[in-house]
């Protein structure tokens with residue numbers, strides 16, 4: 001009895017809000033949960049899930065894209081795992097009733113100001129990368145984009161007056177400071193290099209951005225950092241992407257550069273993301289959408305969502321070994337030649353969503 005009590009005390013329990021959403025969301029979330037279950041078994045953790053509605057599923061059930069219950073439950077969880085929202089069924093709805101509003105509501109409701117998007121090219125998928133072999137080399141690519149998510153031009157004052165329209169770009173020192181700290185913290189867990197991207201030759205907000213980044217950098221003497229203009233960064237990403245470790249940037253530049261970085265990795269079905277804030281709850285989701293064209297057909301690639309759970313373990317729960325176990329399992333399944341339809345090449349074996357989940361689960365070990 002005593003032994004049992006001690007064991008239950010050291011076993012960790014994590015409460016995860018799960019939002020499958022629409023389209024392929026339920027297909028890929030199911031596989032990600034199976035992977036988490038296996039991690040729990042192997043490493044002695046328990047994951048407790050509350051399944052919640054958002055997007056089109058919430059519109060159908062409750063008439064709004066983001067029910068208050070969903071926000072409340074997410075706030076009461078240790079972390080949020082989201083599939084994807086949206087689809088043609090709800091495309092006729094406008095403004096605040098669109099399924100995608102759920103994403104904005106969750107980001108602001110949970111105070112998620114930092115978006116982390118790794119662009120990782122596994123060596124096994126080199127053929128899917130549109131860049132030349134000599135640019136990529138033999139060891140793949142691994143870049144982390146850290147994008148400010150709740151400020152900048154997307155949230156500034158805007159308006160249209162007859163034939164004129166305007167948008168406003170504003171950043172406060174505090175907003176820059178908190179995202180810069182995130183980027184340097186992440187760099188400390190990686191190759192210790194930050195490239196801060198701006199347009200300081202033109203924009204006042206960028207000059208403020210640079211000044212604050214330089215102040216934050218003083219607290220991280222082990223991290224080398226540089227500033228780069230956004231036009232140059234867009235070019236360098238395809239010319240010599242290996243120079244980047246962590247890219248730190250504002251909302252609009254990050255929106256564009258993170259898509260460019262993800263494209264050089266070849267497949268949208270492979271890339272996870274994390275949104276973090278000052279609170280304890282982070283949100284983890286694949287970067288792709290709900291892919292209604294392939295929903296429910298057992299062909300969606302679940303790897304982006306499975307890798308999102310690895311990010312959750314690393315960034316929300318500090319479970320480094322468990323996160324590595326998931327990433328290594330994905331790598332070994334790819335090394336054995338298994339591929340979902342979106343990434344299959346000649347001579348490789350095409351498997352469905354469930355089979356890919358099975359294969360990854362089988363590879364998870366201590």
Ligand code: NAD
Nearest residue numbers: 084085086087268269288289290291292293294300301342
């Ligand atoms: P999408 O990412 O859903 O699909 C683009 C293409 O990639 C499609 O051909 C799709 O079949 C394919 N694809 C996407 N994910 C895949 C996966 N895991 N495995 C294999 N193939 C995959 O983008 P879209 O078609 O522009 O948008 C569809 C819907 O998703 C829209 O309603 C859009 O608003 C919504 N959306 C949601 C999110 C989100 O929830 N975070 C993000 C983007 C788009």
